[in-house]
Amino acid sequence: MDYVSSRDKKLxxxxxxxxxAGIAPGGGLFCPTEFPALTADEMQVLLGKDYKGRAAHILGKFLTDFTAEELSDFAAKAYADEKFGGADTAPVKSLSDGVHMLELWHGPTCAFKDMALQMLPHLLTASLRKTGETRTCCILVATSGDTGKAALEGFANVRGTKIMVYYPVDGVSPMQKLQMVTQQGDNVEVVAIQGNFDDAQSAVKRIFTDDATAKRMADAGCIFSSANSINWGRLAPQIVYYVSAYCDLVNAGALKMGDKMNVCVPTGNFGNILAAYIAKQMGLPVGKLVCASNQNNVLTDFFRQGGVYDRNRPFYTTDSPSMDILISSNLERLLFYVSGQNDALVAKMMAELNETGRYEVPAELRARIAEDFDAGCCDDAETADTIRRTFEREGYLLDTHTAVAVKVYEDYRARTGDMTPVVIASTASPFKFCGPVAAALGKTVDTASVSQLSELSALTGVAAPAPLAALADKTPRFDRVVDKADILSTLDLLL
Known part of the structure; x- marks a missing residue:
């Protein structure tokens, strides 16, 4: 299968x-030229496979220059039982009223990014070999919290790579920061940016498209790539867990093969819910895709108020920091597909976004998008109330991001009357956000100390994940803070 740039199909x-490459020249995103079909016969076969087998099968439909043996080997290593606490890599926990929580946080960093970033190092290093690349691959990552640690964990000490992670200095939780700054590995660097996630993401994109910087790195025997979801190798593995969740629900008797399920995703950069959209285009029986945002509700306005994307608005630092984003990069891929792969239109809209901070989607595209997507948002107070109510009613502990999705889906059902069974992407362990989770339950914990884990555990009766508890024995290694305008100077750390 071939891939083209969302802004130039000739590439x-x-x-x-x-x-x-990670990102296409000119800033476009690589997109598969077609969505391979997932047939009813294949779904029957996938019912009998474990997560590793499902991953190898789905990825094989997109990564046609990889062998089945390669992908099976990569999946076995990426989703090894010891990394995910057992063979049930992405378990589905069923609550009442047809609500099913797809737990994507059982990996080594306790967030959904592990589902892709344990696989990406295998895909990237193999891709470098297949393309004949012998230079050191320098991976640049902008993070709003979880991607950074997951990428660091995945690429630490991977031969032929170096990784630099940029995070907003005041835009991640204390636990997320501690995970990143204590990361071990000879090839890792972590830098805080004065600004928010959008500032970090925009700065990284500028590095990728700066010719002088590219030449400087090439002269030093290095090339750039990305571990953000702008890289297709990061996005493709995320398709797998929606297919796997459907299989698990059929096996459990919660769905019959062919029944539809809705999907609700707490969304920032739009990659996670785009993966569900792609699974639907392949033939997975998905009804509505509900995009859940926090107070940074640029996507909610886009989907529900006329197809205008406008980032010219206040930026809020919330209790769900991984969603504190106003520039949702992967929306570009959705626009590419719903426009019939109209690269000229996509390039025009992205140029408008860069120049004015906004763009408007033509009416016919808005109608196509509305067929698949709905959206909603909630603030920190509603998030806290949802954590409390869900724990009291279901005995189920939500993190601050998953709670946004639960609240938004409650609102969606009340507004539409749609009682289709739903899979809600549970994107992080609540123990990564002990402060606001405990506060939602009426208690205060010491967020300056790893003791917050045991305090929240004592409060809820839920065990803290071992990877987070292990942070108590680790010493911070990285304390560099730079202005976003000085980001090019940090590349000296990679040379």
């Missing part, structure tokens, strides 16, 4: 080339 590459 056509293989899967390995797309993964190795």
């Amino acid at each position: 056509r590459v293989s899967a390995a080339q797309a993964i190795a």
Whole structure:
């Protein structure tokens, strides 16, 4: 299967080339030229496979220049039982009223990013070999909290790579920061940016498209790539867990094969819910895709108020920091597909976003988008109330991001009357956000100390994940803080 740039379809590459590059020249995103069909017969076969087998099968439909043996080997290593606490890599926990929580946080960093970032190092290093690349691959990552640690964990000490993670200095939780700044590995660097996630993400994109910087790195024997979801190798593994969740629900008798399920995702950069959209386009029986936002509700306004994307609005630092984003990069891929792969239109809208901070989607595209998507948002007070109510009613502890999705889906059902069974993406362990989770339950914990884990555990009767508890024995390694305008100077750390 070939891949093209969302802004220039004349640029056509293989899967390995797309993964190795990370982002297309000119800032476009690599997109598969078609969505391979997932047939009813294949779904029957997938019912009998474990997560590793499902991953190898689904990825094989997109990564056609990889062998089945390669992908099976990568999946076995990426989703090894010891990394995910057992063979049930992405378990589905059923609550009342047809609500099913897809727990994506049982990996080594306790967030959904592990589902892709344990696989990406295997895909990227293999892609470099397949394309004949011998230079050191320098991976640049902007993070609003979880991607950074997951990428660091995935690429630490991976031969032939170096990784630099940028995070907003005041825009991550204390636990997220501690995870990043204590990361071990000879090839890792972590830098805080004065500003928010959008500032960090925009700065990283500028590095990718700066010709002088690219030449400087090339002269030093280095190339750039990305571990953000702008890289197709990060996005493709996320398709797998929606297919797997459907299989698990059929196996459990919660769905019959062919029944539809809705999907609700707490969304910032739009990659996670885009993966569900792609699964639907492949043939997975999905009804509505509900995009859940916090107070930074640029996506809610886009979907529900006329197809205008406008980031010219206040930026809020919330209790769900991984969603504190106003520039949702992967929306570009959705626009590429719903426009019939109209690269000229996408390039025009992205130029408008860069120049004015806004763009408007033509009416016919808005109608196509509305067929698949709905959206909603909630603030921190509603998030806290949802954590409390869900724990009291269901005995189920939500983190601050998943709670946003639960509240938004409650509102969606009340507004539409749609009682289709729903899979809600549970994106992080609540113990990564002990302060606001405990506060929602009426208690205060010491967020300056790892003791917050045991305090929240004592409050709820829920055990803290071992990877987070292990942070108590680790010493911070990174304390560099730079202005976003000085980001190019940090590349010296990679040379």
